[in-house]
Amino acid sequence: MGLALLSLAGLFISIYLYLFKIGKIGTLACGTGACELVQLSPQSRFLGVEVALIGVLGYATLLGLALLALQPRFAGRSWPAQLLAVLSGVAVLFSAYLTALELFVIHAICRYCVASAVLIVVIFLLAIRELRPRREAPGLA
Amino acid sequence: MAAAATGLNRFYITLGVVALVAVGALVYLVRRPKGVSIPANVAVLVADTAGFRGYVLGSDSAAVEVSEYADYQCPACQYFETIQFPAVRDQLIATGKVRWRYRDFPLEMHPNARVAAHAAACGEEQGKYWELHAKIYEGQAQWSPSRNASGMFSEMAGALGMDRNRFDTCMSSAKYAGRIQASLEEGTRLGVGSTPTFLIGGRLYPGVLASDSLRAMVEQAIPPRTP
Numbered sequence: 001m002g003l004a005l006l007s008l009a010g011l012f013i014s015i016y017l018y019l020f021k022i023g024k025i026g027t028l029a030c031g032t033g034a035c036e037l038v039q040l041s042p043q044s045r046f047l048g049v050e051v052a053l054i055g056v057l058g059y060a061t062l063l064g065l066a067l068l069a070l071q072p073r074f075a076g077r078s079w080p081a082q083l084l085a086v087l088s089g090v091a092v093l094f095s096a097y098l099t100a101l102e103l104f105v106i107h108a109i110c111r112y113c114v115a116s117a118v119l120i121v122v123i124f125l126l127a128i129r130e131l132r133p134r135r136e137a138p139g140l141a
Numbered sequence: 142m143a144a145a146a147t148g149l150n151r152f153y154i155t156l157g158v159v160a161l162v163a164v165g166a167l168v169y170l171v172r173r174p175k176g177v178s179i180p181a182n183v184a185v186l187v188a189d190t191a192g193f194r195g196y197v198l199g200s201d202s203a204a205v206e207v208s209e210y211a212d213y214q215c216p217a218c219q220y221f222e223t224i225q226f227p228a229v230r231d232q233l234i235a236t237g238k239v240r241w242r243y244r245d246f247p248l249e250m251h252p253n254a255r256v257a258a259h260a261a262a263c264g265e266e267q268g269k270y271w272e273l274h275a276k277i278y279e280g281q282a283q284w285s286p287s288r289n290a291s292g293m294f295s296e297m298a299g300a301l302g303m304d305r306n307r308f309d310t311c312m313s314s315a316k317y318a319g320r321i322q323a324s325l326e327e328g329t330r331l332g333v334g335s336t337p338t339f340l341i342g343g344r345l346y347p348g349v350l351a352s353d354s355l356r357a358m359v360e361q362a363i364p365p366r367t368p
Contacts, residue, residue: 001152004152004156005156005159008156008159008160008163012163012167015167016167016170019167019170019171024171025170025171028178036178036180036315037180037181037182037183040180040183040315040318070149070152072149107182108182
């Protein structure tokens with residue numbers, strides 16, 4: 001359940017940043033102006049695609065998988081958790097790359113990007129925890 | 142089993158409520174009046190300054206060039222623009238003695254200064270730089286505290302007969318952020334530390350200059366004619 005809630009939070013952060021990128025939101029509630037600097041930098045696109053849009057698609061996928069894993073019919077199956085762990089692991093690496101760009105190339109930190117990075121690390125840790133075999137309650141075996 | 146299903150249903154309801162609140166917040170953000178923010182400290186690209194060294198008024202053959210480093214949100218700059226500059230324009234620029242070069246020097250303490258400078262740059266795109274420049278200074282008291290200064294600049298652009306859609310698109314793109322930053326960096330390199338500051342004959346004069354003082358300085362800077 002935590003995975004789904006955190007993925008939903010990440011999804012809305014990404015949608016907010018993407019709406020800014022496509023000009024639907026005039027300014028970002030940032031305070032320092034660093035968010036706009038990051039979002040308007042050339043590094044805000046990855047292989048020609050808006051990073052915010054990658055975030056929207058990524059978090060939507062994680063949310064879908066997290067909801068799927070909650071369904072009773074998938075209760076005994078391990079693949080949703082495995083897929084969640086792999087995808088969130090890739091997302092952690094991507095977030096690390098983006099954070100490095102902020103620190104060493106753009107020289108500005110966007111607080112929404114930091115929030116997203118923290119979220120994805122927690123999602124990854126929760127997904128890893130889900131991989132561990134669960135002990136069944138005594139008497140149910 | 143039934144307890145697990147009830148727990149799951151409660152979770153779905155919670156998730157749905159959270160999602161509804163977030164969607165509501167996003168709809169509000171999309172529908173509210175849009176302010177434009179122009180990023181500071183952008184990397185200046187070659188294209189930002191190619192062929193551009195400020196907004197120029199006056200003859201290319203004028204004997205003296207005066208560069209003004211100013212901030213649209215600075216009250217002293219507004220005083221100079223509205224009280225002193227009309228006489229400077231009539232007596233020095235229109236008569237061919239002075240070529241005026243306006244350089245943006247947005248101070249960090251003024252959150253709308255870059256937006257104003259960018260609005261003026263977007264005005265230049267439609268051939269109305271100096272008209273919008275004057276209007277922005279005239280309306281300083283109104284837009285300065287506003288959270289939607291760009292909307293007010295858009296209205297000014299419309300009042301001047303500019304294409305507002307084109308103007309708004311220009312503002313949203315923040316395409317002149319690098320040009321503004323380049324101007325600020327140039328001023329800083331020269332030693333400008335406050336606004337307005339004037340560069341006349343290679344010397345910096347910080348603070349508001351009365352049109353009479355400026356005229357005297359220009360007269361001094363004009364090279365004597367050889368018989």
